[in-house]
Amino acid sequence: MIIAKRLSIWIALLGVGFTIWALLGANKKDPMPTPISEPPRSPYDHVVAASGIIEAVNENVRIAPPVAGLITKMFVKVGDQVTTQAPLFQLDDRELRAQLLTREAAIPPLQAQIDEQNYKIGDLETQLHRLQSVHDERAVSEDDLKRTWYALEMAKRGGQRLQASLKQAMAQRDEAAILLNRLTVRAPRSGTILQINVRAGEYATLGPSEPLMLLGETGQLQVRADIDEVNAPLVTPQAGGTASIKSLADRKIPLTFVRIEPYVIPKKSLTGENTERVDTRVLQVIYRFERPSFPVYAGQQVDVFIERQPSRTTGETPSSPVTPTERPL
Amino acid sequence: MNYVALKMLFGDRAKYLMLLCGLTFAVMLIVQQGSIFWGLMMWSQANISNLNVPIWVTDPGIAQVDEVKPIASTGVDRVRSVDGVEWAVPLYKGLLRARLADGDYHQITLTGLESATLIGRPAQILEGRFEDILQPDAVVLDQWAVERMGGPAVVKVGTIFELNDKLARVVAIAKTQKSFTNIPVVYTTYERAMRYVPRERRTLSYVLAKAKDGVRVEDVVQRIRTQTGLGAFTEEEFGWKTIMWVLKNTGIGINFGTTILLGFIVGMAIAGQTFYLFTVENLRQFGALKAMGASTFTLARMILLQAFTVGLTGYGVGIGLATVFGFLTASGGNLPFAETWQLLLMVLVALLAICTFSALISIIKLARLEPAIVFR
Amino acid sequence: MDHHSQSAAVRARGIVKSFGTGDTQVTVLKGIDLDIYLGELLLLVGESGGGKTTLLSAIAGILDIDAGDIDVLGVPLSALPAGRRTQFRGQTMGFIYQQFNLLPALTAAENVAVPLLIQGVGRAEALRRARILLDRVGLGERAEFLPKNLSGGQQQRVAIARALVNEPRLLICDEPTAALDGPNGQKIMELLRDVGRSPDRCVIVVTHDSRIFHFGDRMANLTDGRIVGIERIGQEGTV
Numbered sequence: 001m002i003i004a005k006r007l008s009i010w011i012a013l014l015g016v017g018f019t020i021w022a023l024l025g026a027n028k029k030d031p032m033p034t035p036i037s038e039p040p041r042s043p044y045d046h047v048v049a050a051s052g053i054i055e056a057v058n059e060n061v062r063i064a065p066p067v068a069g070l071i072t073k074m075f076v077k078v079g080d081q082v083t084t085q086a087p088l089f090q091l092d093d094r095e096l097r098a099q100l101l102t103r104e105a106a107i108p109p110l111q112a113q114i115d116e117q118n119y120k121i122g123d124l125e126t127q128l129h130r131l132q133s134v135h136d137e138r139a140v141s142e143d144d145l146k147r148t149w150y151a152l153e154m155a156k157r158g159g160q161r162l163q164a165s166l167k168q169a170m171a172q173r174d175e176a177a178i179l180l181n182r183l184t185v186r187a188p189r190s191g192t193i194l195q196i197n198v199r200a201g202e203y204a205t206l207g208p209s210e211p212l213m214l215l216g217e218t219g220q221l222q223v224r225a226d227i228d229e230v231n232a233p234l235v236t237p238q239a240g241g242t243a244s245i246k247s248l249a250d251r252k253i254p255l256t257f258v259r260i261e262p263y264v265i266p267k268k269s270l271t272g273e274n275t276e277r278v279d280t281r282v283l284q285v286i287y288r289f290e291r292p293s294f295p296v297y298a299g300q301q302v303d304v305f306i307e308r309q310p311s312r313t314t315g316e317t318p319s320s321p322v323t324p325t326e327r328p329l
Numbered sequence: 330m331n332y333v334a335l336k337m338l339f340g341d342r343a344k345y346l347m348l349l350c351g352l353t354f355a356v357m358l359i360v361q362q363g364s365i366f367w368g369l370m371m372w373s374q375a376n377i378s379n380l381n382v383p384i385w386v387t388d389p390g391i392a393q394v395d396e397v398k399p400i401a402s403t404g405v406d407r408v409r410s411v412d413g414v415e416w417a418v419p420l421y422k423g424l425l426r427a428r429l430a431d432g433d434y435h436q437i438t439l440t441g442l443e444s445a446t447l448i449g450r451p452a453q454i455l456e457g458r459f460e461d462i463l464q465p466d467a468v469v470l471d472q473w474a475v476e477r478m479g480g481p482a483v484v485k486v487g488t489i490f491e492l493n494d495k496l497a498r499v500v501a502i503a504k505t506q507k508s509f510t511n512i513p514v515v516y517t518t519y520e521r522a523m524r525y526v527p528r529e530r531r532t533l534s535y536v537l538a539k540a541k542d543g544v545r546v547e548d549v550v551q552r553i554r555t556q557t558g559l560g561a562f563t564e565e566e567f568g569w570k571t572i573m574w575v576l577k578n579t580g581i582g583i584n585f586g587t588t589i590l591l592g593f594i595v596g597m598a599i600a601g602q603t604f605y606l607f608t609v610e611n612l613r614q615f616g617a618l619k620a621m622g623a624s625t626f627t628l629a630r631m632i633l634l635q636a637f638t639v640g641l642t643g644y645g646v647g648i649g650l651a652t653v654f655g656f657l658t659a660s661g662g663n664l665p666f667a668e669t670w671q672l673l674l675m676v677l678v679a680l681l682a683i684c685t686f687s688a689l690i691s692i693i694k695l696a697r698l699e700p701a702i703v704f705r
Numbered sequence: 706m707d708h709h710s711q712s713a714a715v716r717a718r719g720i721v722k723s724f725g726t727g728d729t730q731v732t733v734l735k736g737i738d739l740d741i742y743l744g745e746l747l748l749l750v751g752e753s754g755g756g757k758t759t760l761l762s763a764i765a766g767i768l769d770i771d772a773g774d775i776d777v778l779g780v781p782l783s784a785l786p787a788g789r790r791t792q793f794r795g796q797t798m799g800f801i802y803q804q805f806n807l808l809p810a811l812t813a814a815e816n817v818a819v820p821l822l823i824q825g826v827g828r829a830e831a832l833r834r835a836r837i838l839l840d841r842v843g844l845g846e847r848a849e850f851l852p853k854n855l856s857g858g859q860q861q862r863v864a865i866a867r868a869l870v871n872e873p874r875l876l877i878c879d880e881p882t883a884a885l886d887g888p889n890g891q892k893i894m895e896l897l898r899d900v901g902r903s904p905d906r907c908v909i910v911v912t913h914d915s916r917i918f919h920f921g922d923r924m925a926n927l928t929d930g931r932i933v934g935i936e937r938i939g940q941e942g943t944v
Contacts, residue, residue: 006339006642008345008346008349008642008646009642011645011646011649012641012642012643012644012645012646012649013645014645014649015645015646015647015648015649015650015652016644016645016648016649018649018652018653019648019649019651019652019668019673022652022655022656022668023652023668023669023670023673030381030452030453031452032381032382032448032452033381033450033451033452035446035447035448036445036446036447036460037445037446038446039415039416039417039418039443039445039446039448040409040416041415041416042409042414045412046412047409047410048406048410049405049406049407049408049409049410049417050406051403051405051406226403226406227406228401228403228406228407230403230407230557231406231407231410234410246444246445247444247445249445249446267402267403280401280402280403282403303409305409308410330822330823332822332828333808333811333815333819333822336808336810336811336815337808337810337811338810339810340808340809340810340811341809341810613806614806614808614809617802617806617808618808618819618823619791620765620767620794620800621794621795621800621819621820621823621867622791622792622794622795622796622798622820622823622824623791623795623823624788624791624792625788625791627823
């Protein structure tokens, strides 16, 4: 074959070969690097996806101080189990304690005065007795008798006034004691200390943006799922679902429907910022779950997949899904 | 007679080499120009291809990848709710200023990947470990960021700089395709990106998704569009959208298009003319053949055979040289060069067409040729 | 005469051919009548520009004539369509040119084989027959030489071999010796006379080289577009 004798033909074939090789090499797309953990995948064919947060079944108590003041002592640490009325922290009480001392000191003089008055009354009573027992009108004038009687009555009234003053002083002492007692903040109910945001020496203000202390019950946890209002019509009550915590997406936690919150609220973006940004409105659905084998914590974010019926029935109006169907746990 | 035709073609070595050089040069010129142009276009959509994710969801009014139009953060869940979606993760993308320790400011693209999966991360890491991005304040740079921000002497693993007055520490350098704008890319996690960027009402730039195996990506994209009302695109669609935007809104389309067109015309003119001259010079020989009884049809076949032989040879050598050129200059990624089989096919068709065309002109001339020429 | 008793191989009657139009029109052939017979070597002589080559082209069917008829081997050329005429030429005629017109890229043997290849003969067979012809013209050992490596006389001998390879009935030679020196021209003419001439072939040689006139059987003088005389040459007295 004449063609095979030409160097140029071989160079051309070489060129084509090299080009094909280079093209195959260059256009070979790298496969996507495998995710470092499995992305959350839906276990159902038709789902409504939502982002949720794990929370205590009884809603958390945000402990607040009765008055603004310096915190002098903490009685608990995070994670402590507390019973009702257990002291949580102590506000600065020195001022009230000083007041109490003053108030307490005001009582003994009053009691001494009362004693003094009693003696005075006894003296006058004796006088009056003696004057009445004398029947000689010349020896005892009517006038003396009357004056002594008046003096006795006045002394008795003075005694009563002193008694009232004593009661007042004691009440004032008690007030200080009660106010003092109030500065020890106590648990309103039993539970676990979830969060403490103040330390001894800090100043507790009224109505802070974040609670001084968060008290909750972590024995029973539930999932609160936020569903975009656009997807709200797709949610059917009683529909099952699964949740997975971030970075453990392949470990599914089966969810049991509890209830749909009947009021659609603005979504809070869960960025941990102080000021949440209103983005869109969401329907909240509550789910119960059994504690899985791996640890989960209140406040953890989860990806939620809720099963839904494939056909979107737009014609018929379903009965309101907002019917409390909570069953006893 | 094919044998005679090829012998005639190869016989005159000087003429043949000239012809071959002309065609080779023309092919090389076109392929090289076209590849550089296409390379530039690839650069313009580098911010898509670097993430290497099949489905992109964002505002339907989006024009191109670098023009971010954030959507509500529930977008991720809405996309996950669409049938046939295997997974969907959020992506933050936005421009930010980085301040280096020496006081230099650099515009950067902050890319926030979903922290649990890091979907969208570059496949190749030059230094460090990408997973270290999960450490506090950690960010990953691409190699072009290192180049733009002052080279490896200034920016390396361990370098600390400020992003919007917040601390960022480089833990890895990733290898990526250079982008058209060449704005350095800083990778971080989606959550951390929220911390770096100034407060906005909406922060979710894109939802990245993948269709379930066995489901057509186009179907899923269509479903996401109708069900969520968001703009959903396959990676290719979004790439094309970006390329079209660049062509329409920058001078590149016109400028480069003109250059390529000129290169194409010049190349093809050279190819056509050299081959035409070759046949004209051989006209006397063809006349002799005609006098010896070769029909015009036979001669036409011979000329076409010659044209295709030299055309294909020139094509092979030409694309080979162009590829070698691309291989040598573009291997570092600093020069845009993307050869595609579509371009090569187009050049092949055009070259064969121009060879056929010039061969046809020669054939017409031959058909009109008086064999009497040989008596002179 | 034997020749005249046979029917002519070429029979030309009243051939007229003009070139150009209007004022610039030149009539080159002004009514030519000519018979050429098988077995003879006819010399066509005359001044330059007298129309010798034009007449040759017309007889070969390469050039269309304005008026008159040419029959070759009983076939009226003007009646044949162009494609058939080319085929007919390829089958019945061989050509020898002043400039040899060998294909420079082909070896001597390949050049000789070209007419056979045109006729569709296989390459191996064509080359085999070409070598036989080269042997007959005395160039057997140079079959694989390229034309540029052969002398002018050798090239013309290759051309003769090529012209004869498909056994033509009509051998048309246009100034075959003009590009050669005297001795080489003599050799070529001897070859044409000894190898080319045969009882069933006629050889037409256009020339104005008087040194080779004695190789011809007859000589036709073409001047100013007309045949002004046909004479019989040499030892024809014995014929």
